[in-house]
Amino acid sequence: MSVLPQMTLESLVVDLSHDPFNPELNFQVAQAYDKEKQTASAVSFYLRTAEYGKDSHPSLVYVSLLKLAKCFEEQNDRLHTVSNCILQAVSYLPYRPEAYFWMARFHERQQNWQECYTWARMGGNQAINTPLPDDVDYHGTYCLMFERAVSAWWIGRKDESVSTFQRLLEMDIAPEYRQAVEDNLARII
């Protein structure tokens, strides 16, 4: 049978036992569980990262709140908790764009088009883009533009949708986004 890499996790938790309220160590343990899809276990340690790092490790806390949302999303049928975690990230560092993107994407997946559009527009106004300590699926402003373009079509703003998609094609964007833009344009033009 496959055995999970307990040794790595073990050494991380042992390190944590020496400094149990250290946000960075809690985050590392959370990441290790997350990597193995043990998302319930990861939740506990991401949450500890947030609670014990709120005054000292803002970037780590911000990422932890988004990772919490992702853990709950992967467990299915926990929409209120997913959105609550993202909202906490928005309110914790309101001048960063990533959590706005997550909120827009959350509503896109629920087909709440006006909410998706609104969050995408609000996120576009956030200016702080300093690197975060882990990947949160946000590659730049074009991610918010994509959410805006998708949702605009559904709320009666076809011209805005088309023009935003066309602008996206002129930008340096990830291949999966380029493919999605092309597919959307093919459908709506």
Add this chain to the structure above:
Amino acid sequence: MNLVQKAVGQGGKLAPLAIPKTFGGMNPSVFIDPDGDILVNVRVVNYILYHSENEQRFPSRWGPLAYLHPEKDQRLVTENYVVRLNSNLEITDCAKVEMLELHQPIWEFVGLEDARLVYWDDYYLIGVRRDTTNNGVGRMEKSKVSIDKDTWTIKEISRERIEVPSQSYCEKNWMPIVDKPFHFVKWHSPIEVMKAEGTMAQQVALKQGIQPEKDQRGGSQLIRWGSVYIAITHEVDLFKNYLQQKDGIYRHRLCVYDDDLNLVGISPESFSFLDGRIEFCVGAAEYEGDLLVSFGFQDNAAFVLRVPRSIVEDMIAEAL
């Protein structure tokens, strides 16, 4: 200093138990069977304990301490997995316990919860079940299980629900006495020993002994340790924040009992395993002279800790 730090610092070992293809395990119960195998029953649930500690800056929508079940399924469902560990405390075998389908659950807490593993005339998983009435009455249940070590399949083969002589709503966390078949320590203030060979439990002893400062609740199995019995128990501080939202802190102590099950010693200071506010120990076993204890962290993660004998002896001396 937490017990993990102390134990590992003096030659012990910590083993996280991650059950593949689940979101995580909790409240594991370790046991050394007659073949000398290290077995652990790990509880796997469909809910997540959301517990915001410290200043509770990031609570859930339902408060700082909430059981987050699927939003369209209010049940809190438990399944059990039995794993075998090698001497390095790594999982070598893992399987879900196939339970008999004896009834349709009619309460939101579904399944055998916090089951302790023992071997008396056969293997038993002994925990609380609350899904047989429509108001959640809890009774300890003994599930006899067969373990096929060649194919590593674990099946429940019979089940007995333990009724009690007096009226009560929920019986749980009885601590099986490993070398006294069908005997349990039910309470610690005073010690109440129950025997449940069939479906009706009888009180066989009530011991005044020493009175713990705080009510001690089960807990691991009671295991023989030299001339005494020992077990790990827990105590709870329940409180509410200014919004009247519930919260709690669990801490543990080592209890020492004589041959007649009088409580003769208890840790003067409560301890934690990893300094989490909610931790729960439901297993203990002697292994190669050391003590294995198994505990859940925040109801979301499971660990086995090997505690060197010298530390256990020190803890017993402090307790006496």
